[in-house]
Structure formats: C-alpha cells, structure tokens
Amino acid sequence: MNDVxxxxxxxxxxxxxxxxxxxxxxxxxxxxxxxxxxxxxxxLPASTEEVVRIVGIAREAGIPLxxxxxxxxxxxxxxxxxxxxxxxxxxxxxILEVDLANGWVRVExxxxxxxxxxxxxxAGMYYAPDPSSQGVCSIGGNVAENSGGAHCLxxxxxTNHILAAxxxxxxxxxxxxxxxxxxxxxxxLLAALVGSEGLLGIxxxxxxxxxxxxxxxxxxxATFPSTDExxxxxxxxxxxxxxxxxxxxxxRLAIVAAKAATGVDWPDVGAALLMDADGxxxxxxxxxxxxxxxxxxxGALEVRVPRDEAERALMWKGRKSAFAAVGRISPSYLVEDGxxxxxxxxxxLREIERMANxxxxxxxxxxxxxxxNLHPLVLYDARNPGEEERAERLGGEIxxxxxxxxxxxTGEHGVGAEKARYMAEQFGKDDLxxxxxxRCAFDxxxxxxxxxxxPTPRLCGERPGPYRPHPAEVAGLAERW
Amino acid sequence: MSAxxxxxxxxxxxxxxxxxxxxxPETLDEAAEAMRALAMDRLAVVFVGGGTDLELGAVPARxxxxxxxxxxxxxxxxxxxxxxxxxxxxxxxxxxxxxLAPHRQRLAIDPPFPERATLGGIVAANAFGPRxxxxxxxxxxxxxxxxxxxxxxxxxxxxxxxxNVAGFDLPRLLCGSLGTLGLVAEVVFRLHPLPEASATAIxxxxxxxxxxxxxxxxxxxxxxxxxxxxxxTNDGFTVAIRFEGFAPGVKDQVERTLARAGRGxxxxxxxxxxxxxxxxxxxLGGAVRARAAFAPAALARALEGLRPLRExxxxxxxxxxxxxxxxxxxxxxxxxxxxxxxxxxxxxALAPLGNGTLVLAAAPPELRARTDPWGPPPDGIEVMRRxxxxxxxxxxxxxxxxxxxx
Numbered sequence: 001m002n003d004v005x006x007x008x009x010x011x012x013x014x015x016x017x018x019x020x021x022x023x024x025x026x027x028x029x030x031x032x033x034x035x036x037x038x039x040x041x042x043x044l045p046a047s048t049e050e051v052v053r054i055v056g057i058a059r060e061a062g063i064p065l066x067x068x069x070x071x072x073x074x075x076x077x078x079x080x081x082x083x084x085x086x087x088x089x090x091x092x093x094x095i096l097e098v099d100l101a102n103g104w105v106r107v108e109x110x111x112x113x114x115x116x117x118x119x120x121x122x123a124g125m126y127y128a129p130d131p132s133s134q135g136v137c138s139i140g141g142n143v144a145e146n147s148g149g150a151h152c153l154x155x156x157x158x159t160n161h162i163l164a165a166x167x168x169x170x171x172x173x174x175x176x177x178x179x180x181x182x183x184x185x186x187x188x189l190l191a192a193l194v195g196s197e198g199l200l201g202i203x204x205x206x207x208x209x210x211x212x213x214x215x216x217x218x219x220x221x222a223t224f225p226s227t228d229e230x231x232x233x234x235x236x237x238x239x240x241x242x243x244x245x246x247x248x249x250x251x252r253l254a255i256v257a258a259k260a261a262t263g264v265d266w267p268d269v270g271a272a273l274l275m276d277a278d279g280x281x282x283x284x285x286x287x288x289x290x291x292x293x294x295x296x297x298x299g300a301l302e303v304r305v306p307r308d309e310a311e312r313a314l315m316w317k318g319r320k321s322a323f324a325a326v327g328r329i330s331p332s333y334l335v336e337d338g339x340x341x342x343x344x345x346x347x348x349l350r351e352i353e354r355m356a357n358x359x360x361x362x363x364x365x366x367x368x369x370x371x372x373n374l375h376p377l378v379l380y381d382a383r384n385p386g387e388e389e390r391a392e393r394l395g396g397e398i399x400x401x402x403x404x405x406x407x408x409x410t411g412e413h414g415v416g417a418e419k420a421r422y423m424a425e426q427f428g429k430d431d432l433x434x435x436x437x438x439r440c441a442f443d444x445x446x447x448x449x450x451x452x453x454x455p456t457p458r459l460c461g462e463r464p465g466p467y468r469p470h471p472a473e474v475a476g477l478a479e480r481w
Numbered sequence: 482m483s484a485x486x487x488x489x490x491x492x493x494x495x496x497x498x499x500x501x502x503x504x505x506p507e508t509l510d511e512a513a514e515a516m517r518a519l520a521m522d523r524l525a526v527v528f529v530g531g532g533t534d535l536e537l538g539a540v541p542a543r544x545x546x547x548x549x550x551x552x553x554x555x556x557x558x559x560x561x562x563x564x565x566x567x568x569x570x571x572x573x574x575x576x577x578x579x580x581l582a583p584h585r586q587r588l589a590i591d592p593p594f595p596e597r598a599t600l601g602g603i604v605a606a607n608a609f610g611p612r613x614x615x616x617x618x619x620x621x622x623x624x625x626x627x628x629x630x631x632x633x634x635x636x637x638x639x640x641x642x643x644x645n646v647a648g649f650d651l652p653r654l655l656c657g658s659l660g661t662l663g664l665v666a667e668v669v670f671r672l673h674p675l676p677e678a679s680a681t682a683i684x685x686x687x688x689x690x691x692x693x694x695x696x697x698x699x700x701x702x703x704x705x706x707x708x709x710x711x712x713x714t715n716d717g718f719t720v721a722i723r724f725e726g727f728a729p730g731v732k733d734q735v736e737r738t739l740a741r742a743g744r745g746x747x748x749x750x751x752x753x754x755x756x757x758x759x760x761x762x763x764x765l766g767g768a769v770r771a772r773a774a775f776a777p778a779a780l781a782r783a784l785e786g787l788r789p790l791r792e793x794x795x796x797x798x799x800x801x802x803x804x805x806x807x808x809x810x811x812x813x814x815x816x817x818x819x820x821x822x823x824x825x826x827x828x829x830a831l832a833p834l835g836n837g838t839l840v841l842a843a844a845p846p847e848l849r850a851r852t853d854p855w856g857p858p859p860d861g862i863e864v865m866r867r868x869x870x871x872x873x874x875x876x877x878x879x880x881x882x883x884x885x886x887x
Binding site: 099101103104124145146148157159164169175176177179180184185186187191192194195212213214215241243279281282284285286287339340341342343368371372407408409411414415419423427428430431432433435437440442444 | 565585618628630636637641643645649657658674675703726729730774777778779831836838840860865883885
C-alpha cells in the first residue's frame with residue numbers, strides 16, 4: 001500500500017495523498033456516521049488526467065476506488081472499502097464555463113451545489129435541484145445520488161438537469177456522455193450514470209441546465225390537528241390540478257424540534273404543511289389562493305402567509321434544518337428515506353406510529369409530501385443498551401412498509417452501503433441481475449465502489465449460459481417455426 | 482396460443498426487409514415465452530408497435546421475426562390520486578389519453594400519429610412533440626419499465642412512484658434504445674392534470690434571428706409556455722407559443738407575450754387545434770426526415786448550416802423547437818447525392834454548436850447508401866457496444882438498426 005500511495009503521490013503531489021491514521025478519520029464515513037471503515041489511502045486529484053492515472057494505479061494494484069464528493073451522503077455511498085482508496089474530488093471545484101444564452105454551466109464535480117446558483121443569480125438564473133444540504137454538498141455527489149430536494153416536485157431531480165458529463169472509467173477511458181445539445185445519438189448512458197452511486201465511473205466534468213428564476217413565489221404555512229388532515233389537504237391540492245413547486249409536511253415531533261432549533265414561532269399542532277407555488281404572477285396568485293382554500297376545507301387550523309421574504313426564508317429555514325433540529329429533542333436519531341404513493345401518506349404515517357409505539361421509540365416525520373418521499377427520523381438514545389439496534393430494526397421495518405405500499409427504499413439519499421440489503425426486497429433477482437449487466441458495461445472489473453447498492457456481488461462475464469429450455473418445452477416449441 | 486407464429490402482414494416489413502413470421506403476444510407471460518422461443522432458435526427479431534417510427538434507424542442486418550406489441554394493450558393500474566398509470570406497450574397514445582380524460586389527466590407528451598403510435602414505440606424511439614418544451618422528453622415521464630430481455634428474462638426497473646433512486650435507472654436507459662436492448666413490454670408513466678385552459682400566441686413573418694430571440698424574450702418576461710415551435714413558411718417563420726393551465730394564468734401570459742412581441746394574435750379552441758395539426762403535418766411529410774440538434778442560442782447559425790440540406794430536399798419544410806434546440810426537416814430527395822452532401826455539411830456545421838448532431842428519421846435507400854442515418858458514432862460508443870453485448874450477446878434484437886451498427 002505504501003507503494004500505491006507513493007505512486008499516487010507522484011501523480012497528485014505528496015500533499016494530496018493521505019495515509020496518516022488521524023487524518024484518515026474524517027474519511028471513515030460520509031453523512032451516515034455509523035458503520036465507519038478506514039481506507040488505506042485518500043487521494044485528491046486536481047484534473048481529469050490525474051484521475052485517469054489514479055485509476056490506472058488502482059487497477060494495476062487491484063485496489064478498489066471509492067469516489068467521494070463533499071461527504072454529505074446519507075446512505076454510506078462514500079463509505080470506504082477496507083484496503084481501498086478514496087478518491088476525493090474536493091480539489092476539482094472550478095466553474096469551467098458559464099453560458100447564460102444557452103442556460104448551461106460546465107463545472108468540475110467538487111463545485112458546491114449552491115455555488116452554481118450564486119454564480120449565475122445576477123443574471124436571474126439558478127440551478128434547480130435543491131437538496132437540503134445544498135450549501136455544502138457537491139455537484140459530483142448530486143450526480144452520483146441523483147439528488148432531489150424540496151422543489152423537485154415541479155422541477156425534477158438531478159437527472160432532469162444534467163446535459164452532459166465527462167467520466168473516467170475503470171479501464172482508464174475518458175468518455176463524454178450526452179450533449180449538451182439535445183438527443184445525442186446512442187443509448188442514454190448519461191441516464192444510467194446519474195444516480196449510479198459511484199459504481200460506473202468517476203465524473204470529472206458536468207454540464208448543468210440553468211433555469212430562469214420564477215417571476216414570483218407564493219408560500220403558505222398551514223397547521224392541522226393531525227397528519228390525516230394535512231395528508232388530505234395535499235391530495236386535494238394535487239387533485240385540483242395544482243402542481244406546487246414544493247409541498248412539505250412535518251408532524252408534531254418535527255415541529256417541536258424545528259421550533260427548538262430555529263426559533264420559528266410555530267404552534268404546537270399535530271401537523272403542518274409548507275407550500276411554495278412559483279411561476280408567472282397571475283397563475284401563481286390563482287393557484288396559491290386555491291391551495292389555501294383547499295387547506296382550509298381540509299381542516300386547517302391556521303394558515304399563515306409570510307409578509308416578506310425574510311419571513312418566508314425563516315419558514316423554509318425551519319423546514320430545511322429539521323433533520324439537524326431533531327438533535328435538540330433526542331441524543332441520537334436515524335434518518336430514513338422511503339417513498340410511498342402519495343395517496344397512502346395518512347395510512348402509512350399511522351402505521352409508522354403504531355410500529356414505533358410497539359418497540360417503545362419515537363419517530364419524527366418531516367418530508368416531501370407532494371411526491372410521497374418520507375423522511376422518518378427514528379429517535380433513540382445510544383446510551384441505553386440495545387436501543388440503537390431497536391432503532392435500526394424499526395428503520396428497516398419502515399422501509400419494508402414502503403416497499404409493501406408500492407413505493408421505494410429511497411427517494412433521494414441513495415442505496416449506498418446502508419440499504420443494499422433491502423434491494424432484494426424491492427427488486428427481483430432478474431431485475432438486479434439486469435442492473436448488474438449495466439454495471440459490467442461500464443466497469444467490468446468492479447473497481448468502482450464495490451459492495452454498494454447491490455446485495456450480492458456478481459462477476460462480469462459470469463453467464464448462466466444461453467437459454468436452456470426444459471426438454472418438454474423444446475418439444476412443444478420446436479415445431480412452431 | 483397467441484405466441485404462435487402468424488403470417489406476415491405488409492406493415493411487418495422493416496425498411497424493406499421482410500420477416501419470415503410474426504408473433505403477437507397478449508400477455509407479459511406470452512411475450513416472455515415468445516422471446517425464449519426466439520432465443521432458442523437464435524432468431525433475429527424487431528419489435529413493432531404502431532409502425533410510426535420504423536423508418537428511424539438503419540436497415541436491419543437480419544430479420545427472422547417481428548414481435549407485434551399491439552395486443553399488449555391493457556392498463557394494469559391507473560392511480561388517479563397518485564397521478565401514475567402502468568400500461569402495456571401496445572396501447573396507443575390516443576387510447577390512453579381517452580382513458581385518462583374522464584379523470585382530468587393526461588400523459589404530457591404529444592408525438593405525431595397518436596392514433597397509431599404505441600406507448601412502447603414512443604419510448605423506444607424517444608418520440609416527442611412540441612409539449613416537450615415544458616414536460617421534457619418521454620424519459621422524464623417514464624418512472625417504471627418492464628422489459629423482456631433477449632434471453633426471455635423479464636426485468637423491471639424503477640417503480641410506480643415518481644421519486645425513486647433505488648438501483649440504476651433502467652427506465653431512462655431504455656428510452657430511445659429502439660428495441661435493441663430488450664422488449665419494452667410495460668411502462669409506468671407519471672401523469673399531469675388536464676389544463677383548464679389553453680391558448681396559443683402566433684407571431685408571423687419572423688426571421689431566423691427573430692426565432693432565436695424568442696426564447697430569451699420569453700425568459701425576460703418570465704412566462705412559462707408548454708409548447709414553443711416555429712414553422713418555416715415562404716415568408717420566414719411563424720412562431721407559436723402555447724400556454725396551458727388555469728384560465729387567469731393563461732390569459733395573462735398570452736397578453737404579456739403579445740405585448741412583448743408588439744405583434745401577433747391569440748388563437749384558442751378549434752383554430753388553435755388546427756394550427757398545431759398543421760405543425761404535425763410538417764413533422765410527418767416527405768420521404769426524407771431529418772432531426773437536427775444544436776445549442777439553442779445558436780439557432781440562426783444552425784439553420785444556416787441546414788440550408789444546403791433544405792435546398793436539396795424538394796418541397797422541403799422545416800419546424801423548429803427553439804427551446805429544445807431542435808429543428809425538423811422534411812422533403813423529397815430528388816437528388817440523393819445532393820441530399821447526402823447536405824447531410825454531411827449540416828453535421829459539420831452543427832458539431833461545434835454544443836456537440837450538435839443530425840439524425841435521419843426517414844430516408845430512401847439511395848440516401849441511406851450514401852450516409853449513416855445516425856451520423857458518426859458518439860464518444861460513448863464502446864460502452865454502448867458493451868451494454869449491447871451484456872443484454873443481447875447474440876445480437877438478435879434489431880441487429881444493425883442502431884448507432885454504430887449496434
């Protein structure tokens with residue numbers, strides 16, 4: 001390994017290779033802090049060319065690579081592989097090209113999400129995907145995770161905003177995928193790459209689509225006796241043909257936590273909704289008024305409309321800091337990320353509460369109600385023996401509930417290391433085997449982020465062989481044509 | 482049994498290549514069974530829906546059978562409150578829209594020939610219409626897919642919820658794969674509400690530069706059209722800007738658009754429908770149809786680069802999607818050599834404009850003999866070939882139809 005680190009240092013400079021145990025500590029986990037592993041080496045390349053050479057060294061040495069952005073991921077996707085190397089893209093943080101006329105920006109993967117918007121906001125443009133961590137998470141990480149955010153209900157996910165990418169594959173090839181012009185001929189490999197959680201290659205450049213800032217945004221905050229009424233309000237708003245920019249729900253515990261952490265003066269109620277409508281003025285005024293009517297008709301206790309931008313920002317701060325805020329009401333908590341059909345929200349929340357009561361734990365819910373993307377926060381105290389394990393089991397059962405309800409084990413945090421074991425419950429063997437073949441097309445030696453996403457590794461080139469029909473089937477079919 | 486071989490019909494011929502027989506499965510199980518049977522005999526197969534995009538792609542290198550999807554035409558699940566539908570690949574777009582309309586919903590795509598085009602075919606061909614301006618290409622609305630692989634294995638990707646990042650995005654990957662990776666048997670789509678109101682602002686007599694300036698102007702006044710198209714006329718271009726949504730919003734946006742333009746008129750109802758039908762006709766006419774893609778801000782330069790091709794196409798018509806950076810040309814190739822030269826010079830002109838490309842969506846044999854309908858292979862071609870080998874190692878699914886001879 002010293003040899004590998006030495007060779008990598010020759011590529012990126014000794015200051016950009018980390019092997020010291022104390023310095024490696026920060027790389028032992030990403031935003032999911034339990035389940036830490038220590039990498040053999042961390043390397044920080046500064047260019048596509050350096051990434052190619054790092055990949056070559058790793059390939060020759062047979063050492064797996066784990067790409068890492070800002071390390072804010074919540075599924076352990078950037079958790080190191082024991083004995084492997086972590087490739088941090090943190091030094092590649094240049095904005096390479098801003099093309100306002102076309103609404104494109106080409107960036108290196110280490111650029112922070114919000115910095116893209118900052119770079120173009122003077123021209124009235126912005127980059128739409130807005131994960132709650134957008135002030136610190138990187139574009140490369142967003143591409144790997146297909147990050148969402150509160151406003152993807154109207155604007156879509158990262159995958160809807162990536163026009164082109166440059167990627168280094170495990171065989172050292174540098175491949176440009178996508179346009180940026182529309183409809184590049186060939187398979188949509190970019191679609192496979194976005195959300196592939198670092199398993200297909202290392203992205204070194206990304207071209208993003210910019211949008212014009214909406215003319216106006218109307219926000220309201222409504223409180224409800226329980227999540228049932230709030231859920232009905234969401235369904236009613238959607239059924240009225242309204243596509244909000246965002247519609248977020250918080251339950252009682254989440255509200256308590258947000259109040260404690262941010263000082264928002266929210267009342268002590270069973271549930272709250274925070275909705276944004278944005279777009280052209282006349283449309284938005286109409287839609288916002290209609291949504292408020294529906295919220296009231298669904299049993300809203302109170303509807304608040306912010307008087308100014310500062311008040312609006314505070315409302316959103318309350319929502320966006322809710323994960324961290326839960327730290328105010330519980331020493332430890334797990335963040336889950338499951339998806340259910342929107343119409344099942346009320347039922348599933350009641351079921352989660354029942355399951356939590358059964359094992360003596362509390363669950364706070366703060367989530368993207370418009371697309372049924374739940375974020376149950378399982379509260380526990382690690383100092384109590386056995387409680388952490390109970391919390392993890394409950395988290396797993398909540399994911400299973402999402403699968404049973406017709407949903408998914410992840411809406412935006414990814415599968416990573418943490419949820420690979422649930423993949424075989426959401427997908428069949430053949431589904432996973434088909435995805436594994438896609439991986440083989442990009443990375444035939446499983447050099448990139450092995451052990452993530454898929455519950456059971458499969459070697460490329462491993463074939464069950466051509467289809468071998470049952471003899472009786474042969475007899476029946478052979479005479480057909 | 483429906484997976485039994487059927488005699489070949491006229492419409493089963495793919496770019497002049499006639500298969501030996503057809504199969505027409507009615508269920509997913511039958512489709513899988515048919516695919517296994519084809520695998521056993523190592524037969525080459527092309528999947529055929531409504532046949533509206535069969536001219537896209539190259540001539541198949543070999544063809545034993547066509548698998549018609551038209552009887553895979555059931556809605557498996559429609560959840561109006563979740564705004565999703567799971568539907569068999571063989572249902573036509575128009576039929577789906579008729580089923581959704583009573584729920585005041587639609588699938589927000591509008592490719593040509595909705596009465597014939599099937600959903601599976603639309604996905605496989607990445608077909609689109611002017612509403613792509615707002616709703617994106619079909620891949621942005623596909624949230625789940627069921628594929629029958631070359632070996633007859635049934636695999637699913639995505640799911641039935643809009644937000645879902647579990648596993649690789651097979652649904653998007655299959656979009657535009659033209660039946661070369663597997664049979665798209667069922668698709669789950671995200672739906673949108675039917676708009677309460679619709680109106681189109683029409684501006685006539687615009688130059689190419691005016692057309693290019695349309696998008697920045699619309700951005701400036703912050704309106705959000707659902708469709709934006711420019712039709713070539715004898716007198717420059719007619720630009721159409723459609724707004725759909727709630728009545729007050731539609732009215733306001735059309736008014737502001739016309740005020741900003743300082744010209745033009747608003748059409749609604751039957752007149753509006755007639756206009757967009759005319760747009761469809763341009764997309765469909767001619768033995769040669771080309772689709773050019775370019776950086777939207779370079780629209781005027783792109784059109785300049787397309788001029789030789791346009792001139793080589795007798796009766797050549799053009800429709801432009803300024804927001805997408807796409808132009809569609811249609812006409813007759815009176816002189817195949819001149820048309821091929823036009824294609825070559827267009828490709829050279831488009832390449833510097835954001836890696837622009839030109840694909841022939843239809844071309845007669847004389848033109849195909851002179852140019853690859855897909856153009857030069859893209860940068861990712863080696864990965865594409867490996868992907869093809871992974872999923873169709875014997876190259877039996879539409880062999881030779883796709884990019885780079887895939």
